[in-house]
Amino acid sequence: MSRFPHLRQDFAASLVVFLVALPLCVGVAVASGVPAELGLVTGIVGGIVTGLLPGSSLQVSGPAAGLTVLVFEAVSEFGLPALGVIVLAAGLLQLLMGALKLGRWFRAISLSVVEGMLAGIGLVIIAGQLYAAAGLKAPASGIDKILGLPAAAVDAIGSPGALASLAIGAGTVAVMVGWTKLPKKARTVPGALVAVIVATVVASVFSLPVATVEVNGLIDSLRLPGADALGGLATPALLGTILAFTLIASAESLFSAAAVDRLHDGPRTRYDKELMAQGAGNALCGVLGALPMTAVIVRSSANVAAGARTKASRVLHGVWLLLFAALLPAALALIPLPALAGILVHAGWKLIPFRGVTSLWRAHRGEALILVVTAVAIVVVNMFEGVLIGLALSVIKTAWETSHIKLEVIDKGAGPIQARLSGNATFLRLPKILDSLEALPQDRPVELDTSGLHHLDHACRTALDSWAERHSAADTEPVKFTALVKAASPEPV
Numbered sequence: 001m002s003r004f005p006h007l008r009q010d011f012a013a014s015l016v017v018f019l020v021a022l023p024l025c026v027g028v029a030v031a032s033g034v035p036a037e038l039g040l041v042t043g044i045v046g047g048i049v050t051g052l053l054p055g056s057s058l059q060v061s062g063p064a065a066g067l068t069v070l071v072f073e074a075v076s077e078f079g080l081p082a083l084g085v086i087v088l089a090a091g092l093l094q095l096l097m098g099a100l101k102l103g104r105w106f107r108a109i110s111l112s113v114v115e116g117m118l119a120g121i122g123l124v125i126i127a128g129q130l131y132a133a134a135g136l137k138a139p140a141s142g143i144d145k146i147l148g149l150p151a152a153a154v155d156a157i158g159s160p161g162a163l164a165s166l167a168i169g170a171g172t173v174a175v176m177v178g179w180t181k182l183p184k185k186a187r188t189v190p191g192a193l194v195a196v197i198v199a200t201v202v203a204s205v206f207s208l209p210v211a212t213v214e215v216n217g218l219i220d221s222l223r224l225p226g227a228d229a230l231g232g233l234a235t236p237a238l239l240g241t242i243l244a245f246t247l248i249a250s251a252e253s254l255f256s257a258a259a260v261d262r263l264h265d266g267p268r269t270r271y272d273k274e275l276m277a278q279g280a281g282n283a284l285c286g287v288l289g290a291l292p293m294t295a296v297i298v299r300s301s302a303n304v305a306a307g308a309r310t311k312a313s314r315v316l317h318g319v320w321l322l323l324f325a326a327l328l329p330a331a332l333a334l335i336p337l338p339a340l341a342g343i344l345v346h347a348g349w350k351l352i353p354f355r356g357v358t359s360l361w362r363a364h365r366g367e368a369l370i371l372v373v374t375a376v377a378i379v380v381v382n383m384f385e386g387v388l389i390g391l392a393l394s395v396i397k398t399a400w401e402t403s404h405i406k407l408e409v410i411d412k413g414a415g416p417i418q419a420r421l422s423g424n425a426t427f428l429r430l431p432k433i434l435d436s437l438e439a440l441p442q443d444r445p446v447e448l449d450t451s452g453l454h455h456l457d458h459a460c461r462t463a464l465d466s467w468a469e470r471h472s473a474a475d476t477e478p479v480k481f482t483a484l485v486k487a488a489s490p491e492p493v
Helices: 007-031 036-052 065-078 080-099 103-108 111-133 142-147 149-157 160-179 191-205 227-234 236-261 271-288 297-305 312-327 329-334 337-351 354-363 365-380 383-402 427-438 458-471
Strands: 405-410 417-425 446-456 480-482
Touching: 007 036, 007 065, 007 111, 007 191, 007 297, 007 312, 007 337, 036 271, 036 312, 036 329, 065 080, 065 111, 065 236, 065 337, 065 383, 080 227, 080 236, 080 271, 103 236, 103 271, 111 142, 111 149, 111 160, 111 236, 111 337, 111 354, 111 365, 111 383, 142 149, 142 365, 149 160, 160 191, 160 337, 191 337, 227 236, 236 271, 236 297, 236 383, 297 312, 312 329, 354 365, 365 383, 405 427, 417 427, 427 458, 446 458
Parallel strands: 417 446, 446 480
Antiparallel strands: 405 417
C-alpha cells in the first residue's frame, strides 16, 4: 500500500465512474448509428490507454454525446468503414497539434462559441432521440428533425407499440431526474444505471413490444480501416469532416480539462500533453474502427466527486468496461432502445445552458447573441459550418470592440482647428472617422494629431491622405499631420 497510498479511494471511484460510463457508452454508440460494442471499445481505450498518459490526472475520456450528431452524419454520408479512417486521422492531427504545443491555444476559443456548439448539439440530440424513443425513424437534418416532431407525435399516438416505447423513454428520464432529489448516499449509484435497470426489468416483466440493443460481439464489431476507406482521404468532404472531428473533440476535451481543474486541488492539466493523450486514444480508436473520444465532464466530475486521487481510478474504470464487454456482452441485448434514448435526451438537455444564456444576455448581449446564433446554425445547417459561423461572429465582434476610435476637436475661433485621434483606427471604424473629419469647416486649416493612435491600418492611412488632399483647397493651408504612426503598425502586446 505504500506504493499506492490512494488505492482504496481510487478503486471506489473507478467503480462509480464505470457505472456512470456503461450506459453512456452504449447510448452514445446506438445514437451514433454504430454497434453498441464500439462505444464500449472507445470507453476502454479512453480509460486504459488515454488514462495512463500524462496530461490531466482526474479527467476521464470516452465516447461523448457532444460528437453524436457529427458521427451519425459521417456514418450516414461515408459509411461505417470510413469512421475508423476519420477518427484515426483526427487522432494523428491531435498528436501533431500537441507536439507543436497548440493545446493551450484552444483555451482562446470564445466560450460563447463552445457553449453555443454544445447547445446546438443538445437540441439536435433531443429532437433525434424523441423519434428513437417512439421507435420511429428520424429525418436526416437537424431542422427536419425539429419540424417533423408534430407529425411524429401524431403517428406515435396511433400506434400502441410507439406509445409503449415512449413510456419506457419517458420513465427513464423521470427516474434520472427523480434520482437527483434523493439523499447523497443513495445517489452513490448513478441515476442513469438505475434508470436502465428499471426500464429493462419493466420491459421484460410486462413483455412490452420495444426494440432492444442489437449485440454483435466485441471482436465482430471491430472494423480495421481498409484500403478503400483510406483512399477516401482525398475527398474534400471527408477532409472537412476530419477537421471538424479534430477541432470539436479537442476543444471539448480541453474545455472539460479546465472545468475539472476547478473541481480539485491536485495537479493542474498540462494542455499540450492532454491533447497528445487524446490524440493517441483517438488514433487507436480509429485503428479499431471505434467511436471518437473526448474528455467527458459527466464522468470526470463523477470521478472527482467519488474521491479519486490519481489517474488509477480512470484506468481501472477502463478495466471494468473491458471485463463487462468480455464476460457479459449478452446483458446488452436486454436493454430497451427507448431507455437509451431517454438517457441521451437527458444528456442533451444538460448541454443547453438555459441559465447561462439569461445571465449572459444581461451582462454581455453580444456574447449571448453569438451563443444563440451558433446553436441555431448547427441545427439549421450542420455541425462544422455552424461552429465556423460562431467563430467568425466571435472574431468580428472582437475586432469591432477593439476598434475604438475617438476624435477630439478644439476650435478656438481663430487659427487652425486642432483635431486629435486616439485609439485604434481600423477599416471597421473608417466611416465614423471620415464623417467626423468631413464635417470640419472647409475654409479653415486643420492640425491632425495622431499621436494617440495605437494602431492605424492601411485603409485608414490611405483614407486620411485622401481626405487631407480634398480638404487642402487652393486658398487653405495644407492639413498638418502630427506624429502620424506607420500604417498597419501592431499594437504592443
